[in-house]
Amino acid sequence: MDYIDTKHVAAELRNRLKNAFPGVKFSVRKGTGTASAWISVYWTDGPSTADVEAHTRPLQGAQFDAMEDRYESTDNTVTVTVKGRKVTGKPLVDGINTHRDISDDALKAAAALWSEAHDGNEPPTSGMLDACVIDGHVIQENGASQQMWQIASDVILPQRWAAAQEQAAAEAARPASDQEQGEEAAEGLTLTHTDEDGTTVTGTQLGDGAAIVLKRHGFKWHRKNQYWYAPGSRHQQADTAFMTAVAADLRTARLTVTTVFPEPATV
Incomplete structure (x- = not known):
């Protein structure tokens, strides 16, 4: 042997x-x-x-x-x-x-889900949190950081991984001609951050593939304003690392993205 x-x-x-x-x-x-x-x-x-x-x-x-x-x-x-x-x-x-x-991006998305399940309240950064249900998953009573970790592990990451596999399978199955048309239709996305609206993505079209990517990063669709937004980002300082990661994933999905970072504050 x-x-x-x-x-x-x-x-x-x-x-x-x-x-x-x-x-x-x-x-x-x-x-x-x-x-x-x-x-x-x-x-x-x-x-x-x-x-x-x-x-x-x-x-x-x-x-x-x-x-x-x-x-x-x-x-x-x-x-x-x-x-x-x-x-x-x-x-x-x-x-x-x-x-x-687990990345900081996934933990941030977990905190946003916790906030949505608790009437918009921000999750505390310390102390014990009661058990709760997030997207049908029972999150055990635990410390604040441990609960965010469980939400990310049990809810956020499985959703993102399933979406990534779905996108990869759809991309592999599309004929080359359809892929070219998809690239043309996907132009014009803008990723930006303002104090009033938070981090948003505009210019998406139905079926362009952006929704799969944005949902992986915790974005939600705003029906009234017709754009994608990152929950919990309003009236917060722009997370440039998060925006850069989102833009990179959108470009990986063959989408054309313009990223507009906020001007630095002047003293």
Whole structure:
């Protein structure tokens, strides 16, 4: 039986994750010293931990049995490329740890949802918060930061990931001619921020793909004013990092966007 070194398993895992989740940036690190047979995977937002672990489990050569307090060998084998040659063997990996971080953008969207569910009140930044229901999900009684984390994890990120997959599938299925027409129809979007209206996007058209992107970032449709707005952004200082991220995602969706940042205040 051949054995595959941990570093080669890490390289194979990196490729598998890249192919399975295009557009998501993963950091795959091999342990050092006493943890040399371990691999750690880090990423932000995107797919759930369960989705990623469906790809990490087949690459573990052993797993810890808490009842027996020992590692048990798995029957997994992996095929990797080493110096241009395909090699199949048992992975020398005792475990693969997964760590999903949640972006500030997702936490901000979670706070906006909490505010909508509590009559527009801003969520406190400390203390214990009562249990509540957000978009059909029960959010447990917990500290303020932990509740925002759960809302982001259970509500915001699954919605964004599903929308991203839907958009990618729709984009792949569209004929080239339709894509060109979509690009022409998508021109004229303006992303801006004012004290009165907050952060808004104007110029969208039905079916141009903007709605999917904007919903991922927590935007809502204002029927009266006919624009998309970021809840909780009125009478607040412009979040330029948030606006830049939104504009980048809109452009990734082949939309033409003009970003208008507010003029800096003069003294």
